[in-house]
Amino acid sequence: MPSRPLSCGSKLRGGCLQGLADFLKGIGAARFGAMIAVTAALVGFFAFVIMRVTTPQMTTLFTDLSVEDSSGIIKDLERQGIQFEIRNEGSIIMVPKDKVTRLRMKLAEGGLPKGGGVGYEVFDKSDALGTTSFVQNINHLRALEGELARTIRAIDRIQAARVHLVLPERPLFSREAPEPSASIVVRVRGALEAQQIRAIRHLVASAVNGLKPQRVSIVDESGQLLADGAATDADQAVGDERRTAFEKRMRKQVEDIVSSVVGSGRARVQLSADFDFNKVTQTSDKFDPEGRVLRSTQTREESSMTADNNGQVTVNNELPGQQQNSGVAAKDQSKKTEETNNYEISRTTKTEVTEAGRVNRISVAVLVDGIYTKNDKGELAYTDRSKEQLDRIAALVRSAIGFDQKRGDQVEVVNLRFADAPSTAPIAEPSGFLGMLQFTKDDVMYFVELGVMMLLGLVVLFMVIRPLVKRILASDEVAAAISGVLTGPAAEEPTPAQPLLPSGAASAIDVATIQGQVHAQSVHRVGELAERNPNETVAIIRQWLTEPAK
Numbered sequence: 001m002p003s004r005p006l007s008c009g010s011k012l013r014g015g016c017l018q019g020l021a022d023f024l025k026g027i028g029a030a031r032f033g034a035m036i037a038v039t040a041a042l043v044g045f046f047a048f049v050i051m052r053v054t055t056p057q058m059t060t061l062f063t064d065l066s067v068e069d070s071s072g073i074i075k076d077l078e079r080q081g082i083q084f085e086i087r088n089e090g091s092i093i094m095v096p097k098d099k100v101t102r103l104r105m106k107l108a109e110g111g112l113p114k115g116g117g118v119g120y121e122v123f124d125k126s127d128a129l130g131t132t133s134f135v136q137n138i139n140h141l142r143a144l145e146g147e148l149a150r151t152i153r154a155i156d157r158i159q160a161a162r163v164h165l166v167l168p169e170r171p172l173f174s175r176e177a178p179e180p181s182a183s184i185v186v187r188v189r190g191a192l193e194a195q196q197i198r199a200i201r202h203l204v205a206s207a208v209n210g211l212k213p214q215r216v217s218i219v220d221e222s223g224q225l226l227a228d229g230a231a232t233d234a235d236q237a238v239g240d241e242r243r244t245a246f247e248k249r250m251r252k253q254v255e256d257i258v259s260s261v262v263g264s265g266r267a268r269v270q271l272s273a274d275f276d277f278n279k280v281t282q283t284s285d286k287f288d289p290e291g292r293v294l295r296s297t298q299t300r301e302e303s304s305m306t307a308d309n310n311g312q313v314t315v316n317n318e319l320p321g322q323q324q325n326s327g328v329a330a331k332d333q334s335k336k337t338e339e340t341n342n343y344e345i346s347r348t349t350k351t352e353v354t355e356a357g358r359v360n361r362i363s364v365a366v367l368v369d370g371i372y373t374k375n376d377k378g379e380l381a382y383t384d385r386s387k388e389q390l391d392r393i394a395a396l397v398r399s400a401i402g403f404d405q406k407r408g409d410q411v412e413v414v415n416l417r418f419a420d421a422p423s424t425a426p427i428a429e430p431s432g433f434l435g436m437l438q439f440t441k442d443d444v445m446y447f448v449e450l451g452v453m454m455l456l457g458l459v460v461l462f463m464v465i466r467p468l469v470k471r472i473l474a475s476d477e478v479a480a481a482i483s484g485v486l487t488g489p490a491a492e493e494p495t496p497a498q499p500l501l502p503s504g505a506a507s508a509i510d511v512a513t514i515q516g517q518v519h520a521q522s523v524h525r526v527g528e529l530a531e532r533n534p535n536e537t538v539a540i541i542r543q544w545l546t547e548p549a550k
Contacts, residue, residue, distance in 0.1 A: 038465060045460055049453050056096035057446065058085055061103060062113055064159055065091050069113035076107060141165060148204055152186065155196060160187040165208060180211045187221040194241060197226050242357050243275045250362070253400050258366060258393060262385075266369040266418070271401075274361040280354040291346030302336040362401050366413045368393065385415045 061084070062073065070090040077084045077095070082103065085094040095103055107113070123139065145163045152161040162185045170177040182204050186192075201213040218227040251271045258267040368390075371383045394413040403409050530537040 041460075042465065045457070049457060056083065056098065058094040059097040059100050061093045061095045061100055063092050065093065065113055072112050072114075073107060076110065076112065077103075080106075141167065144208070148207055151203065152184065152200060155200070157189050157192060157196070158186050159189060161185070163204065167208070177210075179215060180208055181215040181217075182208065182211060183217045183219070185219050185221070186226075192220075192226060198241075201227055243273055246275075246359075247271050247273050250401055254364060254366065254397055257396050257400055258368065261393060261396070262368045268367040270365045272363045273359055274363075276358045276360050278354075280352075282352040282354075284350045284352075286348040286350070288346035288348075293344045293346075294341060295344045296342040298340040298342075300338040300340075302338075303334065305333040359407075361408045361410075362403075363410045364397055364401060364412070366393065366397055366411075368413065368415050369418045370415060382417055390415055 062069070065073070067090065070086075070093065073093055074084065074086070077093075082099060083096060086092070087094060123143065145165055148163045148165075149161045152158060152163070164183045166181045168178040168180065184200065184204065186200075197218060198213075200218060201216040204216050205211045205213040216227065217225070219225055250273070251269050254269045254271065255267060258269065259265070368385065370385055372380045373383060375381045390413050394411055397403075397411050397413065398409075401409070401411070403411060
């Protein structure tokens with residue numbers, strides 16, 4: 001059966017494969033391996049650069065998460081298909097920076113993070129029919145503690161909080177009910193102010209029925225007692241806070257007015273106020289004798305007349321209107337007039353209530369720096385301020401604090417040289433186009449990272465790839481030169497168009513001499529190339545030795 005002739009496409013593929021095989025055989029195994037290594041290194045390096053540049057910038061989504069909150073957030077992120085990173089054993093979750101705000105709002109809609117505590121959601125899945133009253137009371141206590149802990153964590157500087165409530169039941173046949181109490185453990189950033197501690201105590205006391213603020217104890221993570229549960233005097237705490245606020249406000253006013261005269265940062269002010277926190281109630285009555293007013297008048301008149309009947313007592317004598325014996329008895333007549341006048345005297349009743357926090361005395365100490373001027377050498381020279389200028393500053397301070405000499409106020413203004421002289425070089429602020437480029441720390445770090453990647457790319461390009469490429473090209477040039485030198489003269493054969501040499505001895509000697517010079521030059525060139533490129537020469541010779549004989 002005759003064989004089927006090959007198609008043009010099969011011949012073309014066969015020729016391409018044969019050419020590829022000849023090319024690979026011609027470049028050698030060493031150069032082929034070097035090319036593969038260089039290509040792999042380039043692909044890996046640029047893939048790393050592209051992935052590093054295109055990777056979104058990660059930022060913190062939440063910190064100090066509990067295991068339950070971390071698992072819930074991770075499950076939600078996986079459901080949304082959002083890239084994230086877990087750090088610090090799951091307590092910190094990182095997400096792309098451009099999605100952090102939307103994710104926080106989305107997670108907050110779903111109630112995440114819960115804060116590691118149990119709130120009123122404990123009643124969402126409970127079976128009310130099969131639950132005893134004891135379990136319901138325990139769940140109510142857990143929910144109340146959890147909700148209070150969440151509210152306390154919303155206060156600034158507080159990272160975590162845990163609340164323990166003691167709500168004792170009233171014993172039977174007891175008239176007095178035991179008071180509830182609470183203890184709070186907080187983990188803070190820095191230190192809490194007295195006002196914040198007092199706010200936490202009142203917050204918890206207002207949320208629990210019958211709990212007093214004095215019965216709330218607060219402890220920080222280091223074991224320091226911030227507020228004890230004893231019945232402390234709340235008025236004293238309020239008074240201290242009021243005095244501190246007053247001193248701070250007055251100190252700021254004095255610093256502002258003094259700094260406007262001597263310069264910013266060149267004045268120090270200390271102010272102390274003595275407060276009287278006693279509450280005084282005084283009532284006084286004042287009468288004005290000159291301010292009499294007639295209120296009422298009462299007049300009474302009485303008249304009587306009696307006759308002497310010689311001691312005879314008869315019915316006729318006692319009857320009214322009875323005519324007495326005329327000309328016989330003597331008569332006794334009396335008249336009495338009584339007048340009563342009532343006057344109102346002016347009376348003033350005055351009640352004075354002096355609230356706690358009355359200022360008894362204010363003491364102010366002001367320290368100002370001198371004057372700095374440049375001398376002929378360009379150095380700063382210190383000069384004391386004049387007494388007149390210090391007196392003017394003292395007058396300004398007295399006016400600012402409401403100076404009262406009767407209550408013993410003191411103001412001292414002293415001029416002393418500060419330890420460090422002020423710097424006269426102004427701080428240059430960016431203006432124009434540079435002022436518009438307000439880069440954040442993240443932007444600067446991103447640009448630095450891009451610059452480092454570009455620098456590494458240039459280093460790899462010029463220090464690794466370029467020498468390898470030059471060595472490969474140099475090997476090809478050496479091989480071509482050696483092949484051309486060795487095969488050039490030998491391949492030269494007389495063509496039919498060339499004239500034949502004469503058969504004389506002189507002509508044969510001349511031809512031999514010319515051929516000898518050509519071979520000597522060729523050998524010399526091959527030697528020079530071999531000395532300059534020893535590795536490539538050895539590779540070419542090994543390739544020739546491995547080639548089959550034709």
